[in-house]
Amino acid sequence: MLLATDQALIERVVTANCHDSFGILVERHQSDLRYSLRQMTGWNEALADDLAQETFIQAFKSLKKYQGTAKFSSWIYRIAYNQMVSHFRLARNREVSASEEILKNHSQRIGQSTTSELDLHRDLAGSMKALPTKQRVAVHLHLHRELTHSEISIIMGIPLGTVKTLINRGKKTLRNLLSSWNPEDKL
Amino acid sequence: MKQSADIENLFNQARKSEPYFSNRRFGNRVLTVIKRQEPVPFWKEVTIEMLGALIGCALAYSFFPFNDLIAGIPTKFVIGPSVLLSIAGVISCTCVIAYWTAERSRL
Numbered sequence: 001m002l003l004a005t006d007q008a009l010i011e012r013v014v015t016a017n018c019h020d021s022f023g024i025l026v027e028r029h030q031s032d033l034r035y036s037l038r039q040m041t042g043w044n045e046a047l048a049d050d051l052a053q054e055t056f057i058q059a060f061k062s063l064k065k066y067q068g069t070a071k072f073s074s075w076i077y078r079i080a081y082n083q084m085v086s087h088f089r090l091a092r093n094r095e096v097s098a099s100e101e102i103l104k105n106h107s108q109r110i111g112q113s114t115t116s117e118l119d120l121h122r123d124l125a126g127s128m129k130a131l132p133t134k135q136r137v138a139v140h141l142h143l144h145r146e147l148t149h150s151e152i153s154i155i156m157g158i159p160l161g162t163v164k165t166l167i168n169r170g171k172k173t174l175r176n177l178l179s180s181w182n183p184e185d186k187l
Numbered sequence: 188m189k190q191s192a193d194i195e196n197l198f199n200q201a202r203k204s205e206p207y208f209s210n211r212r213f214g215n216r217v218l219t220v221i222k223r224q225e226p227v228p229f230w231k232e233v234t235i236e237m238l239g240a241l242i243g244c245a246l247a248y249s250f251f252p253f254n255d256l257i258a259g260i261p262t263k264f265v266i267g268p269s270v271l272l273s274i275a276g277v278i279s280c281t282c283v284i285a286y287w288t289a290e291r292s293r294l
Contacts, residue, residue: 144201
């Protein structure tokens with residue numbers, strides 16, 4: 001069976017307001033986005049799913065503005081990033097800062113965690129939580145999603161140089177945080 | 188260098204074992220919200236308003252003595268200077284209120 005491309009589905013949604021086509025787009029991209037948002041929110045499942053839902057609703061409303069110059073997934077990530085930044089701006093005081101205490105506690109917890117695969121993802125998200133929001137997003141998109149610096153620059157709406165700086169700083173912090181942890185322990 | 192490689196390995200490992208989140212409930216929720224938020228088409232909105240207006244008119248006609256009200260309207264008007272002055276006053280007041288309403292946010 002031939003699968004319709006994202007572009008073909010988008011055209012169907014825009015021209016015929018086809019909800020089924022949008023449903024296929026959601027099905028195709030929801031898991032990646034929900035996982036990424038979990039990583040970016042310190043594995044806050046409820047918040048990540050709410051942000052993902054808002055992202056897809058916003059995407060549906062703005063689909064006519066999608067020009068197809070970037071990949072649909074990148075466009076979705078851009079909306080999700082803006083949603084997340086708006087959310088954290090509104091709940092400014094609720095976001096956890098990268099205090100020494102958190103870094104210390106988390107480093108210990110990672111060392112003691114069980115071998116379950118989901119723990120790896122949760123631990124990683126927990127470590128990422130110690131990074132400032134922008135660093136966290138840049139590091140995740142670069143190291144996990146393997147996006148290029150220019151793609152990240154478009155998604156986050158910041159200059160290329162800033163993306164590189166964010167990634168380097170994020171890596172440095174993560175290195176310090178994970179220094180006591182050996183990946184082989186997880187296998 | 189080793190630590191850097193460890194971070195890359197960790198992310199590689201996470202990428203390879205990334206869980207798949209089921210779409211069933213999530214997808215349904217998104218589509219339900221989209222359907223609920225969709226604006227009513229123009230023709231549907233106009234039809235509903237017209238039907239409402241017709242029902243309203245029919246009810247008003249049966250309840251109010253329209254013939255008596257129409258009979259109460261004077262059939263002859265005498266336009267004198269005082270009437271003209273009153274009309275000019277009413278128009279001026281209306282213009283002032285309209286200007287104030289329109290520009291209120293800027294004042």
